[in-house]
Ligand code: G
Ligand code: G
Ligand code: MN
């Protein structure tokens with residue numbers, strides 16, 4: 399179904415869309431960045447969850463087509479989002495880790511930047527890993543080349559699955575996104591605080607900025623903010639929405 403949809407021309411015509419979710423600074427509630435997220439409404443099957451179509455796309459080699467569609471659209475929409483937010487914002491785009499081994503990624507990024515006019519320093523590529531990176535030296539070299547252009551690299555879902563401390567050893571990343579499972583203060587507040595504080599300390603030493611994912615409640619925002627985490631993302635600040643439904647978002651609750 400996915401192959402049919404993507405084989406038949408432009409992803410937008412096959413029902414793919416890009417949604418945007420704010421990344422917020424805890425101290426003042428300002429939206430400093432936005433994550434672009436793929437959404438698919440299949441003409442045949444209706445809405446398909448991204449976890450489903452992304453993993454199918456990865457297994458069938460179609461994920462680059464989705465990633466490139468999102469990358470292109472997000473770089474174009476970045477100007478509108480910055481205008482609506484009244485400030486410069488960074489645009490985060492997900493990239494399947496499997497693509498780090500292929501030069502096509504560099505061409506896609508260069509093309510998206512040229513077509514949109516977005517400054518490279520405003521683009522952040524979130525490396526999303528569903529399988530272990532096969533060739534780490536090649537992946538690290540790709541990360542270096544992308545950073546040389548001025549693009550920043552984030553490690554997505556840190557602390558879950560394959561995105562672990564070993565990646566920080568091998569990949570020179572700029573940003574770490576703390577997985578929502580690590581920020582779930584409702585389950586074990588003391589352990590959450592200890593884990594997140596330690597990851598923050600490591601990242602600070604490595605000059606890496608931390609974004610806490612899964613910020614759903616004021617309690618989570620306060621817990622992460624209190625230990626010095628600068629940025630957060632989650633339903634508390636805003637759901638992923640299409641561009642036409644974007645507004646600058648609510649301020650951080652007191
Ligand atoms: O948006 P949501 O949390 O439902 O997304 C589920 C998963 O799909 C997340 O892990 C997210 O990183 C991934 N995802 C969303 N959009 C894209 C995309 O454009 N490319 C890739 N590779 N993954 C994406
Ligand atoms: O893995 P990645 O960080 O790319 O995925 C982001 C996904 O997480 C998005 O698809 C989004 O739908 C989802 N998401 C965003 N905010 C929250 C949140 O506060 N809670 C939960 N459970 N999921 C969220
Ligand atoms: Mn992501």
Ligand code: NA
Nearest residue numbers: 492526554555
């Ligand atoms: Na992800």
